[in-house]
Amino acid sequence: MPDLRAYLAGSWTVERVMLDRATGTRGSFSGTATFSPLPDPAHDGALLQREDGTVRWGSHEGHAEREYVWRPAASPGAMDVHFPDGRPFHTVDLTGAAADGAHWCSPDDYRVHYDAVGPNELHYTWDVKGPAKDLLLESVLRRAQP
Numbered sequence: 001m002p003d004l005r006a007y008l009a010g011s012w013t014v015e016r017v018m019l020d021r022a023t024g025t026r027g028s029f030s031g032t033a034t035f036s037p038l039p040d041p042a043h044d045g046a047l048l049q050r051e052d053g054t055v056r057w058g059s060h061e062g063h064a065e066r067e068y069v070w071r072p073a074a075s076p077g078a079m080d081v082h083f084p085d086g087r088p089f090h091t092v093d094l095t096g097a098a099a100d101g102a103h104w105c106s107p108d109d110y111r112v113h114y115d116a117v118g119p120n121e122l123h124y125t126w127d128v129k130g131p132a133k134d135l136l137l138e139s140v141l142r143r144a145q146p
Helices: 004-008
Strands: 010-020 026-037 047-057 060-072 078-082 088-093 098-105 108-118 121-129 134-143
Touching: 004 047, 004 060, 004 078, 010 047, 026 060, 088 098, 088 108
Parallel strands: none
Antiparallel strands: 010 026, 010 134, 026 047, 047 060, 060 078, 078 088, 098 108, 108 121, 121 134
C-alpha cells in the first residue's frame, strides 16, 4: 500500500460480525464508514473515520456510531489511529498488503490484523482477550459505489 491515506479516503460499507466468546453472544454491525479530511489544516493530512449504522447484539437492535482520527505516520503506507479525544489507539502500517497492531486497555489486550484485499476491500479482525473481555470482531469494508 504505497499511500494509506489515499486508499482510505472516501465512503465504505461496513459489515461486522461480533462474538463474545465468554457468553456465546453473537452480534453484527451494518452501516457505513467515511474517511474524510479534518477541516483544520493544522491536522496535516489527518482523516476522520466516522462509522454509522445498526448494531444487533443479542436481543438488542439500535443505532450505533463511532469516530477515530487517522494521522499520517512515518511512511505514506502507515497511519496512527487515535481516539477522538487524542489518545493513541494503534498504528496501521499497510506498506505490505497486511499488518498487525495492538492496544493495551487495562486489563484487556486488543490485537488487530488488517488485510487490504484489493483497492476496494479491507478486512480487519480484532481479537480482545483478558479478564474483562473475550471478543472476536471481524469487519469487512467495501468501497461504496458512487
